[in-house]
Every structure is written in structure tokens, then in C-alpha cells.
Amino acid sequence: MRRGAHSGRRRWRRSLRVRLVMWFLVLALLMAGVFIFGMQKSFSGGWAEAARPMLTDYADRLVAEIGTPPDVARAQALTQRLPISIRIMGPAVNWDSHPDQKTGPWRYERGLSEDRWFVRPTADGHRIVFGWAPRIWQGAPHAIGWFTLAALLLLVVLVYAAVSRLLRPLIDIREGAERFGRGEFAQPIPVRRRDDLGDLAQRINTMAHDIQGMLDAKRALLLALSHELRSPLTRARLNAELLPDAPEGAAERDALLRDLNEMRDLISDLLESERLASPHAALQREPVDLAALIREVAAELPHGESIALELAADLPPRPLDRTRARLLVRNLLDNALRYSAGAALPPRVLLEAEGTGVRLEVRDFGPGVDDAQLEHLAEPFYRTDSARQRATGGVGLGMYLCRLVAEAHGGSLEVRNAHPGLAIAVRLA
Known part of the structure; x- marks a missing residue:
């Protein structure tokens, strides 16, 4: 949960849309600040000086209407008729139209002086201070704020x-x-607009089409070569088996047959890998008892009886391609037996349910591999021995085929060092 939230926050931070919107907001706020600052300076300068005589004259008219000495009733009538507040201070009359008012000039003006337009003296020594009525601040500003x-x-x-x-x-x-x-x-990538981005999408589609063509041509060439090589290899193997059983030529004959068998297996693996790697690969699924299939394959392998089998007994048959599943199990077990030579313990096979699928783990107790090589073991033609000696067997397609079979069934293959040995876990959906 935390990892998902962290990745979500990272995507938002890296989102170009969010950054563009944030820059737009910053630009809008800066423009609004500059505009407000400029307007305040403008009104506090020339406009304030231009409006002062009119405001002073209007305040004098209001003072004259209140009378001398100030008439509280008239002042109260003015506050009801106009959106203003009035405060009278003097020797005879001290009155405030809004005693609890928190707005108005006297709330923020220190040391009221006679040159303020909202402070007007009377002939009998009173001072009348004008301000805004509270209803102005209680009504319109809130509505304007919510609207803004x-x-x-x-x-x-x-x-x-x-x-x-x-x-x-x-x-x-x-x-x-x-x-x-x-x-x-x-x-392909949809081309939504006829601009630079649309042109880029079209060019990438063209590039992808060219890459697909090259890959299809490579696969077709490899499949054709593999098919064409099968016939001469079959004839060569048949001719080698028909050689006379002379004692002096038995070793050479066996060596030739081993080489031909290895070439046959290589071609078969190449054909199968290209079929599975093709996007049009089709699986012939049928209910397969995976535990029974593992026992059957182990019994067919040399020294397969030594493999320790830990197979769950209550697993139902799964819809698998039997031929590909057999290839997967055979390659895993053969690999474990090959690298268990001289190990203290025989290979171990574990089959168990995992969620809605199954998990098959094959572990040997051999020397293992370097951690830096683990991610390359399932690559085609990769071998841990740089010299590629025949003694280790294989040409580096076994793990690659296992990965392709697992992925074709909607699963995955994982390789890890078990210390000692190597553990290969296959998950099938």
C-alpha cells in the first residue's frame, strides 16, 4: 500500500500536466499580485489626491446636515439611509452609531488628525468621524470571496x-x-492531430512497422533454415547408425551420433523458441495433472529416480499445453541434474498451489552462479561458462524456453541463488 502511494506521488511529481498547471497558477498569481500592487499605488497616489476634495466636500455637507451642536437623531437617520457609520466625540455629545463595529477608520488609524477627510471638526469643538457600515463587510465581500x-x-x-x-x-x-x-x-499509436506531435506519432508508427517487418523476416529466415537443416541431419544420423560396428570405429561413431543429436536438439529448441516468441503462438490447452507429469518426466531422465519430489496431492488438473509443459519440466529437471553432479544432496522439486495458480520450484544443491549472472540465465544462448565447453551440455536455450513456456501460459520464471545451489521458480496462472 505504501509502495503504491509512493509511486503514485512520484508519478504526480513527474507529470508534465501537473507541472504546466502549477506554472499557470504561479503565473496567474504573480500577474494578479502585480496588477493589485500597481492599482493600489495608482489609487493611493494621483487618484487619491484627485478624489480627496470631493470626499472632503461631501463630508462637510454631512456635518452641516447633522448640525451644531451635533444632533444624534439626524446622525442616526443618516446611518440608516447611507451605508456609513458615524462617531461623534466632543464636550457635549459622545455618540457612536455602531459601538461594536470592528471596521471603520478609527479602528486602524492612530492619532486622528484634522487633515483626514473622514475626520471633520465642528464649530463648537466636536469631531465627527465617518466610516463604512458593517453591513458592507458582512454581505458583499463574503459573496465575492466565495465567487472568486x-x-x-x-x-x-x-x-x-x-x-x-x-x-x-x-x-x-x-x-x-x-x-x-x-x-x-x-x-499503432493513434494520430489525433495534424501538428508536430501527430507527425511524431506517425513517424514512430512507421518505425514500429519497419521493426516488425525485420523481426518477422528474421523469424521466417530462422524457421526456414531450421526446417531445411532437419532433413540432412536426419539422413546423416541414419547413415551414421548404419555404419559397420567395427571395434576400431565405435568411439568415432558414438561421438558423431552425439554431435548429430546435439544439432537435432538445437534445431528443435530454435524452432520451439521462435514459435513461442511469435505473437501468434497458439497453445493446445487440455486438462493436465501437473504432479503426474512431473513424476513421468523424472522417471524418463537418467538418475531421475534420485530427485526428491514434494508434490501437493490435492491439485486439480490445469488447462496447459501438455507438450510445452513437458518441455518446461524436462528442461528444469535436466538442468538441476546436470549441475548436481557431486553435490551433497539430490535436486528437489516443490509443487504447490499459489493463489489461483500453481508454483513449481526446482532446486539443485550445486555450486550455483554469480549474482550478476542471474538476470541473464533466461536469455537465449547465454551460458555461465565463458568457454562454452561441451562438458556442461546444452547451448543456452533451456532456461530461455522455460521462460517462454511460462509466459505463454500467463506465468513467470524467477531464478535465485539458494545457497547452496540454484532455485528456479515457475508460476503458472
């Missing part, structure tokens, strides 16, 4: 939608590149 917040949120949503639409071709290109990397060329 809603407008900003709506603007963010609209900008995000616009940026997402703008960058949608990049997402298509990323998803298409991932498909092409997996060898899935059937679905």
Missing part, C-alpha cells in the same frame, strides 16, 4: 482539461512505445 474561489477552482479544472487534451498525444506515444517494447505491434 469558485471561479479560481473552475479555472484550474478548465486549464487542467485543456493541458490534458494538449498532451494526450504524448501519453499515446508513451503507451505505444511500451507496447512496441513488448513486441505488440498490432495496435
